[in-house]
Amino acid sequence: MGRRAVLLALTVVAALTGCHHDDEAARARASAAGLVARVPLASAGFPPDAATAGRLLAGLKVEWGRNWQTYRREEFGRTWSDETDAIGGRNGCDTRDDVLRRDLAELREGDRNPCVVLSGVLHDPYTGKALPYSYRRASQIQTDHVVALGAAWRAGAYAWTPRRRLEYANDLDVLLAVDKQTNQDKGSRTADKWVPPRQAYRCEYARRYVGIKAKYALSVTPPEQSALRALLAACPP
Template sequence: MASALAAVLLLVSGCEGLGQDDTSAGAGPAAPAGRAVSPLENPDGTKPGLAPVTTDADKAAARKLIEELATKGRGPRTGYERDEFGYAWMDTADGVPLARNGCDTRNDLIRRDGRNLRFRAGSDCVVIAMTLDDPYTGTTIAWRKRQASEVQIDHVVPLSYSWQMGSSRWPESKREQFANDVLNLIPVEGRANSAKGDSGPASWLPPNTRIRCAYAVRFAQVAVKYEVPVTEPDKRMMLRQCGG
């Protein structure tokens, strides 16, 4: 029953599992330096992690960004399917960083955010082990590619949420871009991601309170880039996380 529920939640959110927690340490080349970068310093999403937004100046900048968001009521999920956003995880979505580099989006994200990476024999793309500092829970996960539950790729602005806010009318190419844009994707603990489902910030925030403003900033960055409105309660909650 638990596995069936997890599968349903993954379908709703448009996110996918990566692998199983493992306590043994991985060996191999480290991910790029500069871990846990603030979203204000990472506007294209190519740098790893989600560092807290802490200074008064940065929180003011965060509120200014969030204030740009248009608002509307959330529409129905009628017609939503994950396949409307292309297959997961394609390397051929146009208009996003890291596309067409010979490595699919999922492995690009593991390489971006993971530490102590180990690759499948003969590959410089497919990661089979890593250490992940999960921003949502503030925990560290030692991961092995054996099961698809302990680490999942979260769409910060969920695919279903975007569908209800207007992406149902986008061309397929834009939906594929949205689903594979590294700005909108973070590897996180599977249980936290499953709890999120397709919620907006008014209904779900990361358990790690230190990064809630950063999460709101990233949600806003994606929404601004793709001109996705948010609900009024979501906008109020995002501003509250950044001192508004």
């Protein structure tokens, strides 16, 4: 075989091999995108409407928090985890990326990895601010546990298994993308000690808060119950 023929043959083989790898990569991306799309980012009917939240609140156990002095963040897992049966779990995406994909507007996802959020804008529910997000830049966005981990611990999570606590920490129903400073101001305070600065969101905040407490059978303190009842009563009809 002449040199020109050998070069031509090698070129054809390389092209065919490249096409094969490209096809495999395309199939892998399509499979990943399909998995991501199939996993819901919120429970059906969550958060509950105000009337339902009122009924759920009435059914919660009322008691003062316990074991607050034993709380450690590590009890809920050291990092985000996709390996749970919580909403958003086992879809191959980092929990924080799931929250961003759900909560950002003007969303742009990665071509090769549909889990990765490249950019978007958060219309912060707590303050009403428009907060830009870019994958390669620091942002003013944090992921908030609406019922904070410390508050959940005092309300009953201290008695859970580590697996149950990891599920709670990564449950998308429990999480919101919010303004960083406002989240830090909130800390682990409960609804009787902190509400969103943006008054228009306080009804939904109470609905989410009660929905989480009911979903995980967490107790409320007497002041917490009173505060939530007042917030729900102020919801628009």
